Amino acid sequence: xxxxxxxxxxxxxxxxxxxxxxxxxxxxxxxxxxxxxxxxxxxxxxxxxxxxxxxxxxxxxxxxxxxxxxxxxxxxxxxxxxxxxxxxxxxxxxxxxxxxxxxxxxxxxxxxxxxxxxxxxxxxxxxxxxxxxxxxxxxxxxxxxxxxxxxxxxxxxxxxxxxxxxxxxxxxxxxxxxxxxxxxxxxxxxxxxxxxxxxxxxxxxxxxxxxxxxxxxxxxxxxxxxxxxxxxxxxxxxxxxxxxxxxxxxxxxxxxxxxxxxxxxxxxxxxxxxxxxxxxxxxxxxxxxxxxxxxxxxxxxxxxxxxxxxxxxxxxxxxxxxxxxxxxxxxxxxxxxxxxxxxxxxxxxxxx
Amino acid sequence: xxxxxxxxxxxxxxxxxxxxxxxxxxxxxxxxxxxxxxxxxxxxxxxxxxxxxxxxxxxxxxxxxxxxxxxxxxxxxxxxxxxxxxxxxxxxxxxxxxxxxxxxxxxxxxxxxxxxxxxxxxxxxxxxxxxxxxxxxxxxxxxxxxxxxxxxxxxxxxxxxxxxxxxxxxxxxxxxxxxxxxxxxxxxxxxxxxxxxxxxxxxxxxxxxxxxxxxxxxxxxxxxxxxxxxxxxxxxxxxxxxxxxxxxxxxxxxxxxxxxxxxxxxxxxxxxxxxxxxxxxxxxxxxxxxxxxxxxxxxxxxxxxxxxxxxxxxxx
Numbered sequence: 001x002x003x004x005x006x007x008x009x010x011x012x013x014x015x016x017x018x019x020x021x022x023x024x025x026x027x028x029x030x031x032x033x034x035x036x037x038x039x040x041x042x043x044x045x046x047x048x049x050x051x052x053x054x055x056x057x058x059x060x061x062x063x064x065x066x067x068x069x070x071x072x073x074x075x076x077x078x079x080x081x082x083x084x085x086x087x088x089x090x091x092x093x094x095x096x097x098x099x100x101x102x103x104x105x106x107x108x109x110x111x112x113x114x115x116x117x118x119x120x121x122x123x124x125x126x127x128x129x130x131x132x133x134x135x136x137x138x139x140x141x142x143x144x145x146x147x148x149x150x151x152x153x154x155x156x157x158x159x160x161x162x163x164x165x166x167x168x169x170x171x172x173x174x175x176x177x178x179x180x181x182x183x184x185x186x187x188x189x190x191x192x193x194x195x196x197x198x199x200x201x202x203x204x205x206x207x208x209x210x211x212x213x214x215x216x217x218x219x220x221x222x223x224x225x226x227x228x229x230x231x232x233x234x235x236x237x238x239x240x241x242x243x244x245x246x247x248x249x250x251x252x253x254x255x256x257x258x259x260x261x262x263x264x265x266x267x268x269x270x271x272x273x274x275x276x277x278x279x280x281x282x283x284x285x286x287x288x289x290x291x292x293x294x295x296x297x298x299x300x301x302x303x304x305x306x307x308x309x310x311x312x313x314x315x316x317x318x319x320x321x322x323x324x325x326x327x328x329x330x331x332x333x334x335x336x337x338x339x340x341x342x343x344x345x346x347x348x349x350x351x352x
Numbered sequence: 353x354x355x356x357x358x359x360x361x362x363x364x365x366x367x368x369x370x371x372x373x374x375x376x377x378x379x380x381x382x383x384x385x386x387x388x389x390x391x392x393x394x395x396x397x398x399x400x401x402x403x404x405x406x407x408x409x410x411x412x413x414x415x416x417x418x419x420x421x422x423x424x425x426x427x428x429x430x431x432x433x434x435x436x437x438x439x440x441x442x443x444x445x446x447x448x449x450x451x452x453x454x455x456x457x458x459x460x461x462x463x464x465x466x467x468x469x470x471x472x473x474x475x476x477x478x479x480x481x482x483x484x485x486x487x488x489x490x491x492x493x494x495x496x497x498x499x500x501x502x503x504x505x506x507x508x509x510x511x512x513x514x515x516x517x518x519x520x521x522x523x524x525x526x527x528x529x530x531x532x533x534x535x536x537x538x539x540x541x542x543x544x545x546x547x548x549x550x551x552x553x554x555x556x557x558x559x560x561x562x563x564x565x566x567x568x569x570x571x572x573x574x575x576x577x578x579x580x581x582x583x584x585x586x587x588x589x590x591x592x593x594x595x596x597x598x599x600x601x602x603x604x605x606x607x608x609x610x611x612x613x614x615x616x617x618x619x620x621x622x623x624x625x626x627x628x629x630x631x632x633x634x635x636x637x638x639x640x641x642x643x644x645x646x647x648x649x650x651x652x653x654x655x656x657x658x659x660x661x662x663x664x665x666x667x668x
Contacts, residue, residue, distance in 0.1 A: 007454070007455065007456035007457075008455060008456055008457060010454050010455070011454075014453070014454055014455040014458075017453070017455050017457070017458050018455060018457055018458075021457050021458065021461060022457075167358070168358050168361060168362050169362070170362035170363075170365055170366055171361070171362060171365060174365060174369065180648075181640075181644065183647075184643060184644040184647035184648060185605070185639070185640045185643045185644060185647075186605040186606070186608040186619070186639075186643060187605075188608045188609065188611065188619055189608070189619065189636055189639045189640050189643065192619075192623065192626070192632075192635075192636055192639070193636050196626060196632040196636075197632045197633055197636050199383075200379070200380050200383045200384065200632060200633065201376045201379050201380050201383075202379060202383075203379050204379070204382060204383065204386065277471070281471075281472070281473035281474070282473070284473040284475045284476060285475060285609070287475065287612065288609075288611060288612050295473070295475060295476055295479075299479070309487050310487075311479070311480075311482075311483025311486075311487045312480065312483045312484055312487060312488055314483075315476055315479050315480035315483055316480070318476055319472045319476050319477075319480065322471065322472050322473055322476060323468065323471045323472050326470075326471035326472070327467065327471045330467075330470075330471060
């Protein structure tokens with residue numbers, strides 16, 4: 001009772017807000033639940049059952065789930081992208097555990113994991129039939145684009161961030177120019193560049209497949225954004241650390257590698273995870289240049305005339321999938337931020 | 353010696369960049385010739401030959417030039433960005449304040465809103481809103497009429513203007529102000545998505561004002577409203593303005609997703625132009641030049657404003 005009075009009816013405006021919200025919930029929730037659950041069609045072999053029903057047609061998602069998750073990958077081989085998806089998610093989960101935060105553990109883990117995923121997806125070894133990457137699609141494509149994008153963009157971004165703080169004007173201006181150029185234009189223009197303009201820039205006789213070109217554009221894009229996050233971390237390392245390293249007579253390379261970067265990257269971990277979430281969401285844009293990621297496969301499923309008109313259900317479903325991934329990552333990043341704030345290194349940032 | 357080394361390193365970098373550009377240029381020249389694609393911007397004056405669904409400030413027909421088509425696209429980008437920025441700032445501020453409200457229900461509702469819109473890709477949200485409008489809203493004859501003069505239908509959203517009410521005639525409404533389904537979906541998507549980010553910025557800005565400042569304001573005898581206006585907001589704004597600007601820029605850049613739902617913005621029309629003329633390099637150069645100009649001028653403007661706010665604060 002007291003909790004109610006303090007949190008919901010503490011003043012006249014507050015009480016009015018509570019009543020307004022309750023009224024809205026009373027008006028909107030029952031019809032929504034009725035549509036989404038009570039009247040919904042969960043299983044239907046025949047799309048007509050959906051058209052006659054008053055509620056949501058989840059049967060559409062059930063019917064098309066294979067295509068939505070795996071795209072045009074050969075049907076009888078679907079266990080391969082399924083296993084690769086689980087493996088990739090497993091790698092991310094393991095990397096999120098602090099016990100694994102060391103190059104000696106992470107590097108072999110990822111190398112082995114990625115080799116296994118490549119073997120599963122392409123095949124051609126151990127009796128698995130070869131599947132060209134034009135046929136990859138669905139959730140695994142989204143995860144692959146995000147994973148390889150970040151893996152390649154991260155080292156590049158460190159170089160860019162260091163270059164932006166370099167004492168050499170030519171290096172500094174090249175990095176600033178690159179970062180500002182990429183950050184100033186929409187991702188879509190880079191993807192168009194990769195899909196229609198890049199082929200014009202390759203020497204005659206050399207072609208690059210579409211997935212690789214899109215991946216390249218995503219890497220160049222992510223590197224510019226990550227570089228700014230890394231630069232934030234570099235700026236937060238107190239000056240005296242650098243001066244001490246200089247006084248010890250460390251070379252620029254050793255100073256950067258052993259003193260500055262470990263502290264800067266530790267500080268930058270939470271914003272790095274946030275940038276990664278944004279990047280994960282941005283992989284959905286490859287739909288526009290015609291790759292079959294998770295969003296694209298569901299959009300293609302909607303074009304089946306027998307099941308047309310269920311866009312709302314389809315996009316709610318795909319939203320839920322993206323939400324599960326992104327919410328998990330953002331909760332993790334928030335937990336990390338709290339954990340790191342209590343544990344040493346980032347405290348240093350406050351001193352400067 | 354170190355000076356010589358750094359000069360050499362920089363010279364090597366510049367030479368490598370120049371070499372890479374020369375290599376790409378050479379390839380492009382050869383490829384364009386092999387594919388018989390013209391280069392240069394002469395195509396801008398040729399007849400475009402395609403219709404554009406909606407054009408705001410400029411009259412346009414398929415007989416006009418590509419240049420005019422691109423200008424129509426640019427005007428459409430500005431239109432959705434201008435409405436989007438204003439509405440997103442309003443909605444975002446309201447939700448940010450709601451998250452700090454003493455009312456538990458309101459705060460939790462705002463927090464849930466922020467989590468949902470920030471963790472789903474914008475493109476999915478745009479498709480969702482477009483599907484809601486085109487699949488779920490009724491035909492104009494059975495249009496929803498939530499407020500007098502406002503009609504929601506799968507052909508668009510209709511508002512009354514002073515002395516000009518939308519009236520059903522034939523298969524659609526005439527009169528009043530109309531939002532096409534594409535524009536409405538894009539605007540709703542951009543506003544609700546960006547508002548989630550702005551809400552967090554507003555909340556962080558207000559929380560950044562030290563408690564001592566607020567307590568000092570109360571002990572000076574200021575009431576809640578004047579404390580907010582004279583003490584909290586001026587300090588919070590200084591924290592809020594820079595990230596808010598980058599959200600406005602993001603919204604403008606994100607409006608390029610219009611191409612996916614068929615709203616004729618700059619990117620969408622440049623895309624059509626590229627498909628028709630094959631001049632990909634010029635088309636993409638135009639898109640990039642326009643967005644870079646917008647980005648750089650807004651950040652220059654905001655840096656200037658920011659310096660002014662910061663200076664006034666320290667001068668006092």
